[in-house]
Amino acid sequence: MKKAENIIVGISIGDLNGIGGEIVLKTFEDSRMLEFCTPVVFASIKTMSYFKNHFKSGINFSSINDLNQIQIGKVNVFNVWKEHVNINFGKEDSKIGEYAIKSLESATKALKDSKIDVLVTAPINKHNIQSDSFAFPGHTDYLAQELDGESLMFMVTDTLRVGLLTDHVPVKDVATHITSELIEKKINTVYKSLEKDFKIRKPKIAVLGINPHTGDNGVIGSEDDDVMRPTLLKIKESGKLVYGPYAADSFFGSNNYKNFDAIIASYHDQGLIPFKTLSFGEGVNYTAGLSKVRTSPDHGTAYEIAGKGESDENSFKEAVFTAIKIFKNRFDYEEITENPLKKAPRNLRKQ
Template sequence: MKNQENIKVGISIGDLNGIGGEIILKTFEDQRILDFCTPILFASIKAASFLKKHFDSEIAFNSINDINRVIFGKFNVFNVWSQDVKIEFGKEDTKIGEYAVRSLESATKALKNDDIDVLVTAPINKHNIQSNKFNFPGHTDYLAQQLEGQSLMFMVTDFLRVGLLTDHVPVKEVSKHISKALIEEKINTIYTSLQKDFRINRPKIAVLGINPHTGDNGVIGNEDDEIMKPTLKSIKESGKLVFGPYAADSFFGSDNFKNFDAIIASYHDQGLIPFKTLSFGKGVNFTAGLNKIRTSPDHGTAYDIAGKGVADANSFKEAVFAAIQIFKNRKEFEELKNNA
């Protein structure tokens, strides 16, 4: 009999034609992980059995139609649908996108109802999930609408944490989105997350500039001088250890990032290119700022290798471990706060 206090990890299946199924199976083939967490895959036993057979996995499934029938210490498959699904690895398919959405919606409902403790999402195809009913650029935007709080894309590993001021925004529109209010909101979110989710009492945060060389005194744009610098000055005067803006081109190469608990980038590629270069295969995408915990691997569907049995499961495994640790940290943080 497994410990019924172990953490219930909900898993959305993602794009069935991608590598999600493979990395999920590989992660939980090590039975030791079931001693301290109970996985619940939101998909169907038919799809799970197909994946198990294709990848010659030895995982034993517990198929359930009622979330209350979860067996602790077993790999549970919650049946979101019952019909057969044609899985064709490497193919973009709008029908497969619909099943990815159904899995995500069901898992999110369970998360909101506390039927699962944390959510780990397998990669989706942002194009084939779009419909009249589901019109979000990705997981983060959908969960921000469904859950309470102010969401922030926070890429984390054991030696590097990178948050974003703007995430899935076209480069030509980045400066239009950055304002004093946005900078304050994101810094407050990341500051609170570092304290609550990572147990860092006095976080040190670096902020990267918007323009090359932070604008070179207005030669390459005025946004850093007019928006970023005065806002950071005000935040620092309030008592937070916030520094910058730093020129992004040399910040990571000089190892300056090692002096901070987190770095905030102004836009997607400014933060994710160095993050993935330094930590690819071990990085985790954590949606900070929400009242519930969601993590995912730092990669996509990888259609080019889907179904071949060669996908690296390390990032997904790290996402599971990160969700569990953040859950424990939050619980301890709340207990200490209540006892203070």
Template sequence: MRKAENVIVGISIGDLNGIGGEIVLKTLEDVRMLEFFTPVIFASVKTITFLKNHFDLDISFNGINNLDQIITGKINVFNVWNDRVDINFGQEDMVIGEFAIKSLFAATKALKEGAIDVLVTAPINKQTIQSEAFNFPGHTDYLAQELDGESLMFMVSNDLRIGLLTDHVPVKDIANNITPQLIESKVNTVYTSLQKDFNIRRPKIAVLGINPHTGDNGVIGKEDDEIMRPTLKALNDNGKLVYGPYAADSFFGSGNYKNFDAIIAAYHDQGLIPFKTLSFGSGVNYTAGLSKIRTSPDHGTAFEIAGKGEANINSFKEAVFLALKLYENRMENAELSKNPLVTPQKKI
């Protein structure tokens, strides 16, 4: 396993008109960060120089054109492009969206090839990234295609982990998308991630209901009784500590979430609203279930404050440290699987 400073953290720059560049560089301005990992920013020296000067940051970096030129203990900037980029903070711009995708493509390729160990993505704008080359709602769906496994949006903070059955799905389509197969797949992904990534040997998981009051015995909807309950019972009967469905309206206010290692919400806002209420600014979006580790801050491009020097770096910093911790846990588990403890035979 690599020493801490030798772990290579790839960083996709996100939407350059948003706060991504600011939070990345402000995080790395603290030279102590380089004691924990070696960063590689996927952008260009010209672009990073512009951002450094705009925000008046005391930061130096090593420009590279090949990933074998990475210098440990330095901030490395991989030149994905050499074009001049016209950055207009706070503006939606399809051309800027193309640069965000170029950065993501290059970083993902490096991750797949093992040139970087983990990927941390700065926020993108979901509208300006759309093109013939990129037809996905966001990072998660693209990475699910590129990296092996069953992807799951997993929101993580110190004492709260929330996964989603459905993520970027219109509200009108949620119930039709939730099937026994989907529930089983997502529960298994969360369960495996808790074991492999978070070192929780016997995870305890709560699942929230689809309908208000979990359908009130079919009065407000039958999906919880006909789909959710039988599937969760079958999973529980097979040995997984999976419970629910729980009524979402009281689950967090009552503090019941503290009794579980993870919660699975039926849809995006059911999970993200309580998560961001309880953890905003310190939470991390982790794409669980993939062959490689990817994290991101729990916020978007924040166009309204972009370029003003007001962005909070805490969530991005937490995303970096979570990626490092998950990488360490995976490496330790891989080593243990190669050298399992031998149970002494009982003497007769």
């Protein structure tokens, strides 16, 4: 693993008709960002120049055709395509979806080949990316296939972290998806991520129930009693500080979430509605459990404001900072793991 310095941040451009191009420009117009990392945007210089002119940006790009040409301290644009692309802000377009996937696939290959250190993905439209060659509901599932590990959607801020047992699963299918094996796997992924990616020793994790009021002793469903509780008890007996299941309706309103390092929700909206309510514009979607670091902002393509210069780049900027921080934390973790005496207190080292 390279040293935690001069971190190269790869950026997949997302849906060109959305706000991806604008938030990338706004993020790196602040030249101080280049003191933390070197960005590489996977698109084309023609496309990024179009965004630059449309939004009247003063940003300067370094156009490259080879990832060995990356210029440290510059905003690099790697030319994934060369042709002109017809951009219509706010419009869903299957052709634009193809370019989003070209960018993602090229950036992912660069990540696998260690040409970039981390990946930050701008928002895509999950409908217009579908094709015979790309049949994934989103970034997370594709990256889980391409990168080693057990992936988990982990929504994070400095003070709140929410993971999901199931993510892009229809509500009617949630209960059948949640098995003892899945619960153990996801909790282990969150636990390891908290230790390795967030430098938290002995993490404390809360798990939300599947049914309203965690089933009310079987009156509103038996899954919490039959599957969730015995599994959490087994995990707790192994030494992990895991608690629950908690009734989801009062968990966040009572501020109980502040007592834990992470919360694991049973399904998408159970976790993301409170997360986005508490942190919208500052949250980051992190794919935990993979061999490489990938983050994204906590919002979508925002077609309704695309092209108008109204988008807020804060979540994307936080995604960049979070990717950098996790990369550095992983570096430190691996350094200590490989040489546990290296940073140990003096009285613990061999004399």
